[in-house]
Amino acid sequence: MTDETNSHRVGPLPKTATASPRLPLALTRLVWSMWAVSLVVAVLRLSSSESWSLLGVFSVDGLTVVMWVVVTFFSGIVHSYSRRYMAGDSALNRFFGTVFAFTLVVMALVATDSLVVFVALWLTMGLVMATLIGHVDSWRHARTAATHARRSFVGSSALLAVSFAALWWQTGATTISGVAAAEITPTVTVLVAVAALLLAAMIQSALLPFHTWLLSSMTAPTPASALMHAGFVNAGGILLLRFAPVVTTDGGFMLAIVVVGATSALLGKLLKTVQTDIKSQLGCSTVGQMGFMFVQAGLGFFGAAITHLILHGFYKAYQFLSAGSSVEQKAPGKKSDTAQSSGVAGVAATVLTALAGGVLFAVATGEGTEFDSGLILAGLVVLTTMHAACEMVRHTDLPASLRYGAVPLVFLPAIAVYASVYTVIEHALVGVPLVTAPTELTPVHVAVAAAFLLTYVVIESGVYRRSTRLYVALVNATRPAPGTIVTNREEYNEY
Incomplete structure (x- = not known):
């Protein structure tokens, strides 16, 4: 066993008579209240043809209210689940505060109209998720995974900044709506903008070859993984829809999206077949599903891509939160249920x-x-x-x-x-x-x-x-980043 003098971050519930922290309950109720308000706002927005804007920075359209409803619902599920799952964690309040902060950042991201604010929120979203990945900071594997993810997210944000700078240079617009309304013709500047935009979306959605940050993030608490796979990786699809008027200016751009999406969709499915643990299988499945979402966008059906990310979010959140009940023990040599000829x-x-x-x-x-x-x-x-x-x-x-x-x-x-x-x-x-x-x-x-x-x-x-x-x-392609692989059960340092 490991050093028992260390403070426990995970493990059995502590035997104490003190009351449980109030912050988790308060934030859980607040998130569910936000979901109820989002439903009301969605009904009001969808029944109105007028544009809602605030100070030229935020704009509420159909995508905004749809994502508000979805994000607050997923967040409410994760908050409710975490109250029991994370009980006993020495940083319980910090975990709930981080999850709630992530919810607020995503809600602001899908509503912002300013290019500068969008980049800032994109970066903040990544940094907050990296914090959740490395939540158990006393575990060096978690710290390494968080560092690896943080570098990926900073790179994605830098590419997004390059793309927006190129779009501003081409159109003179400083807002998403302004870029969408501008007349854009395929030029070298636009090509740079689209390429950087696509790379930023690929990194955030963990498409190949940028999938290692996702497969290295298994150190994250299960509720954080559910939030990551059901919400965070979907940001790439939202980005493509927001800038659909740009990526559709040339058929070559759309074909590029189809190709990169199809590559991840096909290889993600094959990568899943060589995984032996539940969370890694789900991670490879997410790589494939995000690829399929990109294919739908590349075919020109951005509404289908949003539909897919929503349905995938429900499915993957359920799969992660129920992952513990899916673990099986099989006797050595027992044949698995392989595909048989029909x-x-x-x-x-x-x-x-x-x-x-x-x-x-x-x-x-x-x-x-x-x-x-x-x-x-x-x-x-x-x-x-x-x-x-x-x-x-x-x-x-x-x-x-x-x-x-x-x-x-x-x-x-x-x-x-x-x-x-x-x-x-x-x-x-x-x-x-x-x-x-x-x-x-x-x-x-x-x-x-x-x-x-x-x-x-x-x-x-x-x-x-x-x-x-x-x-x-396939096994080599799914190898996580060095320092994030746990090979000895004592390295968990749970007790």
């Missing part, structure tokens, strides 16, 4: 179900009915939802002969829910300059669609398991 009947049922889901999505949203990037969007939504449905059914106790018959019962309602939320979010983005801008189909789009389909088949068939070289490459 036979001709299973493949036929899957294909027919996917076609039915595609028709349902197209009818419900109107996307995929024209010969443009909407076809790719509908196909990718169907493919990823189908994969999730098959995974869910595979882990049930149903006999193998009945599993594929149960897939439509999971898949079709999931597609219907996705389409409904997408429609609602698109209508809710009142006042946002550009929400949907479908692009023409190109060979790149076809290649991306083929790559998604091929990866799906490879994972479902289990072919990738036969390559030792691929396995080693």
Whole structure:
């Protein structure tokens, strides 16, 4: 055991008769009150066509109120969960204060209209999250992870500052709305601005090759991880929507977003297959899901990207907060439930179900009915939802002969829910300059669609398991930063 004279940061609840701190309860109630107020503000804003602004610095539009509702809800869940999970921590008040500060910063970020203030809040958001990652400051692994994340976030903020400076040089505007209203033509200055903007978004959303800060952050308390994966990484999608009028000025910019997003979406799924612990699996899943969000934005469907980040936020928050109940112990040598061949009947049922889901999505949203990037969007939504449905059914106790018959019962309602939320979010983005801008189909789009389909088949068939070289490459790609890996249980220094 480690030195027992050290003060305990985590572990058993202390035996004390003193009352628990009041700050956690007060902040929890305050956050839930903010959520209720956000609901009222959302109803008022969405029923009004007038623009709300404050001193030329903040502007409240549909995206603002939607994110206020989502952010305060996630924050309320994390606050409520943390009251029990973090009980006994010697820095309990500091943890709750930091989580609450993060909530306020994000709420201000989605409302700001000033380019300078946006950069300042972007940096502050990153620094606050780095503080949460290194919350257990007596643990050197946590301090190292926080330092690594902090460097990434400072780099992202510097790139964002470069992008905004280039946009100001090109347009003369100092506000986001001013940039959106300006006539922008593809020039070298705009190219620099878009490239820096995309890199900043990639770092913040942990897309490859900038994913190591996320995989190194497993030292963060579970509630902080939930807030990180359900909220913080979504900032890249919000950034792309805010500056959609800029990134859509040239088809090459949009194709670049599709390519970088598809790369992370595909590799993130493969990286997940070599992980052995729950939190690392969830981390790789987030890398893939954020990539998919970028693909949706690159296809011109920014409303779909916002829909995805919201649905992913709900899913990933639940997954992290329930991660403890997902831990399993298996006897050595026991075979895991690997993918098995479904036979001709299973493949036929899957294909027919996917076609039915595609028709349902197209009818419900109107996307995929024209010969443009909407076809790719509908196909990718169907493919990823189908994969999730098959995974869910595979882990049930149903006999193998009945599993594929149960897939439509999971898949079709999931597609219907996705389409409904997408429609609602698109209508809710009142006042946002550009929400949907479908692009023409190109060979790149076809290649991306083929790559998604091929990866799906490879994972479902289990072919990738036969390559030792691929396995080693995937393991190396998911290696966290040096100094953040815990190899000895005594290094936790819990008692």
